Each structure stands twice: as structure tokens, then as C-alpha cells.
Amino acid sequence: MKGLFALLFILVGMTAQGQQKGNWVVSNVNVVDIENDSLLTAKDVFIKGGTILSIVPHKNTKYKSFAIVDGTGKYLIPGLWDNHVHFGGGDSLLEENKNLLPLYLAHGITAVRDAAADISPAVLQWRKELSEGKLLGPRLFTSGPKIEGINSIWIGDIEIGDEAGLEKAIDSLKKLEVDFIKITDNTLKPDLYLKAVQLARANNWPVSGHIPYALTMKQVADAGLTTIEHMGYLLKAGADDVISNLYSKGFLQGREVMPLALAVFDTAKALATYRYLASKGTGIVPTLLISSITSNFDNTNHWNDSYLKYLGTGLKNTYWWRIKRAAGDNADAIEMRHRVFEATASLIPLVVQSGMTIIAGTDAGYLNSFVYPGLGLHLELELLVKYGLTPAQALKASILNGPAYFKLSNKYGKVEAGFAADLLLLDENPLKNISATQKIHAVMKSGNLFSRQQLDQILNEVQIAATNSKFKPITQ
Numbered sequence: 001m002k003g004l005f006a007l008l009f010i011l012v013g014m015t016a017q018g019q020q021k022g023n024w025v026v027s028n029v030n031v032v033d034i035e036n037d038s039l040l041t042a043k044d045v046f047i048k049g050g051t052i053l054s055i056v057p058h059k060n061t062k063y064k065s066f067a068i069v070d071g072t073g074k075y076l077i078p079g080l081w082d083n084h085v086h087f088g089g090g091d092s093l094l095e096e097n098k099n100l101l102p103l104y105l106a107h108g109i110t111a112v113r114d115a116a117a118d119i120s121p122a123v124l125q126w127r128k129e130l131s132e133g134k135l136l137g138p139r140l141f142t143s144g145p146k147i148e149g150i151n152s153i154w155i156g157d158i159e160i161g162d163e164a165g166l167e168k169a170i171d172s173l174k175k176l177e178v179d180f181i182k183i184t185d186n187t188l189k190p191d192l193y194l195k196a197v198q199l200a201r202a203n204n205w206p207v208s209g210h211i212p213y214a215l216t217m218k219q220v221a222d223a224g225l226t227t228i229e230h231m232g233y234l235l236k237a238g239a240d241d242v243i244s245n246l247y248s249k250g251f252l253q254g255r256e257v258m259p260l261a262l263a264v265f266d267t268a269k270a271l272a273t274y275r276y277l278a279s280k281g282t283g284i285v286p287t288l289l290i291s292s293i294t295s296n297f298d299n300t301n302h303w304n305d306s307y308l309k310y311l312g313t314g315l316k317n318t319y320w321w322r323i324k325r326a327a328g329d330n331a332d333a334i335e336m337r338h339r340v341f342e343a344t345a346s347l348i349p350l351v352v353q354s355g356m357t358i359i360a361g362t363d364a365g366y367l368n369s370f371v372y373p374g375l376g377l378h379l380e381l382e383l384l385v386k387y388g389l390t391p392a393q394a395l396k397a398s399i400l401n402g403p404a405y406f407k408l409s410n411k412y413g414k415v416e417a418g419f420a421a422d423l424l425l426l427d428e429n430p431l432k433n434i435s436a437t438q439k440i441h442a443v444m445k446s447g448n449l450f451s452r453q454q455l456d457q458i459l460n461e462v463q464i465a466a467t468n469s470k471f472k473p474i475t476q
């Protein structure tokens with residue numbers, strides 16, 4: 001792998017080192033204004049030292065000391081953010097996970113938010129090396145190990161059983177300088193969950209989480225949760241008090257929650273809850289792609305997807321976990337999965353109406369079958385549009401709301417002077433057709449330019465590294 005990245009640096013002109021940040025002018029380009037859903041045509045965009053310097057009307061002149069990138073007929077947008085990914089699967093998969101970093105970049109993903117797993121020390125090291133320009137890949141924001149209860153099914157968490165444990169956990173996360181806090185609910189007690197959210201917020205972190213079914217969305221919003229991860233909780237919000245009450249008294253099993261939520265869903269109640277969440281600043285990361293894929297395991301075979309060539313065998317082997325879990329389902333359970341997914345995804349317009357912040361993320365990474373690192377975010381955007389967002393709203397969910405989560409809106413997410421030169425040059429207008437995000441002509445990261453040819457070369461190298469996996473494939 002070391003050889004691979006050394007070779008990459010030569011191929012892409014050593015730009016990942018960060019020492020040769022180019023002075024560029026993207027000339028005569030259509031600048032996409034995502035916030036206002038409009039185009040600024042015929043602009044020259046100047047970039048110096050990794051930052052956008054200025055944007056001026058196009059002039060047919062050569063600018064001294066700025067290399068020209070011809071933007072004629074092309075569309076310039078800020079780099080994409082995948083705001084929910086995972087790196088994990090144990091230390092034996094470190095290299096395969098590391099190989100995902102250039103894969104993200106080659107798909108125009110210039111920032112990822114890692115929502116915890118079991119290889120946090122490595123992820124924190126990559127975050128450092130990426131920020132120093134020593135590794136090729138997106139900006140990396142990470143929660144480090146997430147907070148859970150004692151003896152949960154997840155590996156790599158900080159497990160807490162009481163308030164003293166919580167305080168110790170927060171202290172250790174401070175030392176790791178994590179970017180946000182992730183909390184899940186497999187064995188974490190509801191009252192301790194709320195205290196964890198409060199303490200993390202009191203320490204100025206944004207907090208994301210799965211939510212114990214015994215708690216209502218209103219309770220977690222009051223505690224200060226920044227984002228709810230996964231859309232299913234907003235289906236439950238249509239009967240929140242009833243379900244939380246039944247669940248906390250032991251009258252409901254976890255797998256009975258979504259079917260019941262679907263059966264008794266009350267639109268007015270849901271909208272009122274979403275409005276409350278919006279008023280408290282609690283947003284949603286829908287992760288529609290993973291739900292769409294897992295709910296359709298029965299009718300779609302992904303094992304021939306050409307994208308699998310970019311993933312190491314060890315990572316692909318982790319895909320069997322979800323497939324096996326779903327394999328025991330009978331026809332009724334499969335039908336219910338389809339219905340729950342459709343009902344849940346169809347809530348997107350109601351969420352928009354409420355004013356809640358929507359943040360685009362995929363859940364790409366180990367375990368999450370066929371939710372592909374890189375391509376996945378583009379498919380998530382397509383799903384968000386399919387279920388009711390305009391292309392501009394979908395782009396905003398990735399590009400503007402990602403940085404806003406970290407209070408970095410003054411630095412990332414806009415093609416404006418003073419903003420980071422993390423940019424995509426597209427062949428088609430993404431405001432007209434969201435799939436245009438996949439027509440990437442060039443990527444710029446921190447002012448370093450990667451042409452289409454260089455991006456293809458990166459993809460080629462990723463594929464070669466993936467082929468050299470030390471693992472044998474599991475076939476069932």
C-alpha cells in the first residue's frame with residue numbers, strides 16, 4: 001500500500017502533499033449557487049493557496065501566474081460531503097478501509113463524517129495525515145469511539161453503566177479531540193442516554209445518535225440531540241408517546257416498533273413533532289440508501305455490481321452480516337420491510353414543510369451491504385430527490401448542511417471568496433438533474449486539481465489495491 005500511494009503522488013503531480021497548491025483560474029464557468037437555486041454564468045474563479053480568491057466576470061485574457069482550467073460549458077459546485085460513513089471491521093481490515101479514502105475523493109466527496117466503528121485509532125491517525133496533505137482523500141471528521149451501554153452488540157465503543165462512566169467517557173473523547181459525539185442505544189439505558197447527550201452538548205460537541213425506543217423525539221430534542229441518524233425514527237414520531245410508553249413497559253419488542261408506527265401513524269402528530277425538533281435545532285440524517293438496499297435484498301442481487309471491484313474482499317465479506325440477518329424473513333416480513341421503507345422515505349416532504357434540517361449521509365462502509373463509499377452519496381442524493389427534495393435542496397443537504405453541523409459554514413460549502421477550494425467541475429447542470437453530480441470533469445481539494453484522467457488513474461490504483469486483498473471471499 002505504501003508503494004501505491006507513493007506512485008499515486010507521482011501520477012497526480014504530488015499535489016496531495018499540499019506543498020504545491022496551484023494558483024488556478026477556472027475560466028468562463030457556470031458557478032452553481034446552491035442556496036439560491038441559480039447559476040452565475042460566465043465567471044472566472046481564482047484560486048490561490050487552497051482558498052477561493054475571487055470570482056469575477058469572464059475576461060478573454062490570460063492571467064499571469066494563474067494556470068487556466070477551462071470551465072466553458074461546465075458547472076462548478078463545492079465538493080460533496082458524505083455526512084454518515086463508517087470505517088471498520090477490525091484491524092485486519094485497516095488497509096482495505098484506508099483504500100476507501102482515495103475512492104471517496106475520486107467521486108468528488110471532499111469531506112466525510114465518520115460515525116464510529118471499531119478502528120478509531122487508525123481513523124484518528126488518517127484524519128491527521130489527511131489534514132497535513134500526507135494522504136490522498138477527503139477531509140475526515142470523526143466521532144471516535146461511540147458511547148454505548150455495557151455489553152452491547154457493537155465492538156469498539158466506550159461502554160458506560162452510570163454517570164461516573166459517562167464523565168470518564170467524555171474526558172477520554174476530549175483527549176482524542178473528536179469532532180462530534182455518536183451515541184447508540186443497544187444496551188444504553190434511556191436516562192443515561194439523555195444525560196450523555198446533555199453532557200456532550202455542554203462540552204460544545206454536536207451529537208448524533210440512534211434513539212432508545214423508550215424515549216420520545218421531544219425528549220431527545222430537549223436534551224439537545226443535534227441529529228437523529230436514520231429516518232425510521234421520524235415514522236415512529238407519528239405515534240411517539242404511545243410507542244415509547246408501550247415499549248418502556250415491556251409490551252413491545254424492538255422489531256414490532258416500525259410495523260406499529262406504520263399502522264397508527266398520525267400525520268398531524270408527526271408534523272407537530274418535526275416542527276418541535278426544528279425549533280430545537282435537531283436535524284435528520286435520513287440515510288435512505290441503506291434502507292432502500294436492505295429492504296430490497298429479496299428482489300435485487302448486487303453481487304454483480306461492477307463497483308465491487310473497488311472494495312477489498314475483507315470488506316465485501318462483512319456484507320453478509322445484514323444479508324444473513326434478513327434471509328430468515330418470511331413473505332410477510334419482506335412485504336413489511338418494503339412498506340416501512342416506502343412510508344418512511346415518503347415523509348421527506350413533511351420534514352421539509354416542518355423546517356427541520358436534512359443532512360445527506362449514506363452509512364457507507366463495512367457491514368452496510370452495497371452502500372458504496374463514494375458512489376453511495378450520489379445515489380443518496382438521487383433518492384432524496386426521488387422522494388421530494390429539489391436538486392438544490394438535495395445538494396444543500398450534503399454541501400451546506402454538512403459544514404453547518406460543525407459550525408464551519410464560513411469556510412466550506414460555497415463557491416465564494418474566502419472559502420476552501422474544495423470544488424467539483426461537472427459536465428452538466430446538477431440543478432436540472434441531480435444525477436449530474438456523477439458527471440465529474442475534475443475535482444479540486446484544498447486547491448489541488450485532479451483532472452478526469454487523474455481521477456481515473458486513482459480509481460485504477462484503488463482497484464488494483466482491492467484486488468490484492470489477503471482475504472478469500474465468503475460465498476454464502
Ligand SMILES: [Zn+2]
Pocket residue numbers: 084085086115363
Ligand atoms: Zn451508521
